Amino acid sequence: xxxxxxxxxxxxxxxxxxxxxxxxxxxxxxxxxxxxxxxxxxxxxxxxxxxxxxxxxxxxxxxxxxxxxxxxxxxxxxxxxxxxxxxxxxxxxxxxxxxxxxxxxxxxxxxxxxxxxxxxxxxxxxxxxxxxxxxxxxxxxxxxxxxxxxxxxxxxxxxxxxxxxxxxxxxxxxxxxxxxxxxxxx
Numbered sequence: 001x002x003x004x005x006x007x008x009x010x011x012x013x014x015x016x017x018x019x020x021x022x023x024x025x026x027x028x029x030x031x032x033x034x035x036x037x038x039x040x041x042x043x044x045x046x047x048x049x050x051x052x053x054x055x056x057x058x059x060x061x062x063x064x065x066x067x068x069x070x071x072x073x074x075x076x077x078x079x080x081x082x083x084x085x086x087x088x089x090x091x092x093x094x095x096x097x098x099x100x101x102x103x104x105x106x107x108x109x110x111x112x113x114x115x116x117x118x119x120x121x122x123x124x125x126x127x128x129x130x131x132x133x134x135x136x137x138x139x140x141x142x143x144x145x146x147x148x149x150x151x152x153x154x155x156x157x158x159x160x161x162x163x164x165x166x167x168x169x170x171x172x173x174x175x176x177x178x179x180x181x182x183x184x185x186x
Contacts, residue, residue, distance in 0.1 A: 006033075006148075007030045007033040007038060007137070007148055008030050008031060008032050008033045008034075008038075008098050008099065009030065009098045009099025009100055009101050009151045010030050010101075010148045010149060010150065010151045011027055011028070011029060011030070011043075011101070011148075011149040011150070011151055011152065011155065011156075011168050012026075012027070012028040012029075012030050012040060012146050012147070012148055012149070013026070013027060013028075013146065013147045013148075013149055013165060013168055013169065014026040014027075014028075014145070014146060014165075015144055015145060015146060015147055015179065016179050016180065017144070017180075018140075018144065018145045018146070019145075020145075022076055023130075025044060025165045026042055026044055026045075026130075026165070027042070027043050027044035027164045027165050027168055028040035028041065028042055028043070028044075028075070028130050028146075029041045029042075029043050029085055029098070029101050029151070029156060030098065030101075030148075030151075031085075031096050031098045031101070031104045032096060032098070033137065035134060036134055037131065037132050037133045037134050037136065037137070038131065038132040038136075038137045039129055039130070039131050039132075040075070040129065040130045040131075041072070041074045041075065041083055041085050041104065041124075041126050041129055041130070042072060042073055042074045042075045042126065042128070042129075042130055043072055043074075043085065043124060043126070043156055043161065043164060044161055044162070044164045044165050045072065045073045045161055045162070046070035046071070046072060046073065046161050046162070047070065047071040047072060047073045047126075047127060048073070050071045050127070051068050051069065051070060051071060052066055052067070052068055052069050052070070052071055052125055053066070053068040055071055055082070055125065055127075056111060056115060059082075059108060059111065061108065061111055061112055061115050062115060063115055064115035064116055064117065065115065065116070065117040066114050066115045069125075070161065071125050071126065071127055072124055072125065072126035072127070072161060073126070073127065073128065074126030074127055074128040074129050074130070075126075075128040075129040075130035075131070076128060076130070077128060077129050077130065077131045078128055078129065079127055079128035080127065080128075081106070081127065081128065081129070082106065082111070082125065082126070082127055083104055083105070083106050083125070083126045083127075083129060084104070084105045084106070084110045084111065084114070084120075084123050084124070084125050084126075085101065085102060085103070085104055085123065085124045085126065085156065086102055086103055086104075086105065086110065086119070086120035086122060086123035086124070087102050087103070087120045087121050087122040087123070087153070087157075088102050088103050088120075089120055089121055090103075090105075090110065090113060090119050090120035090121075091103060091105075092105060092107060092109055092110065094106070094107065098151070099151055100150070100151035100152065100153055101151040101153060101156065102120075102122070102153060102156075103120075110123075111125070122153070122157045124156060124157070147172075149168045149169075149171070149172050150171070150172070152168070152171055155167050155168055155171060
């Protein structure tokens with residue numbers, strides 16, 4: 001396991017000029033990171049075509065008491081697969097715990113519980129994820145791609161998706177307007 005295994009439970013911010021337009025101004029909630037790779041959920045961009053009630057109806061769940069909120073674009077890997085990032089007051093056997101960020105569940109049971117009003121208190125629904133193979137994220141971190149910020153649940157649950165990138169930088173004490181898109185080489 002690398003020294004950067006601490007990334008689980010943190011918010012990963014795309015640095016300006018990272019070179020991959022899919023991740024421009026990305027905020028990734030890192031849920032797992034070990035010697036085998038890493039998994040995160042994009043939380044900085046709403047899905048352009050889908051809201052929660054439509055998603056629930058597509059999978060055969062009556063929306064019930066669930067608010068009709070945006071579904072997030074969770075990442076480019078398996079963009080049809082759903083994930084719920086949520087507070088740690090609701091768990092099932094396959095739930096992944098990620099420190100201050102809360103938990104990640106990927107079953108229809110969590111969606112049913114949200115619709116019934118018996119699910120987690122706080123939650124976000126996303127389609128797709130960001131994934132890295134063994135050592136891949138470590139390499140990207142060394143090549144000026146990402147910044148690992150402290151995991152802050154209040155940014156996930158109390159800040160609109162489009163504002164999360166700048167809000168996370170500010171919470172780290174950094175003015176995002178002062179970030180350079182290139183670094184020097186020594």
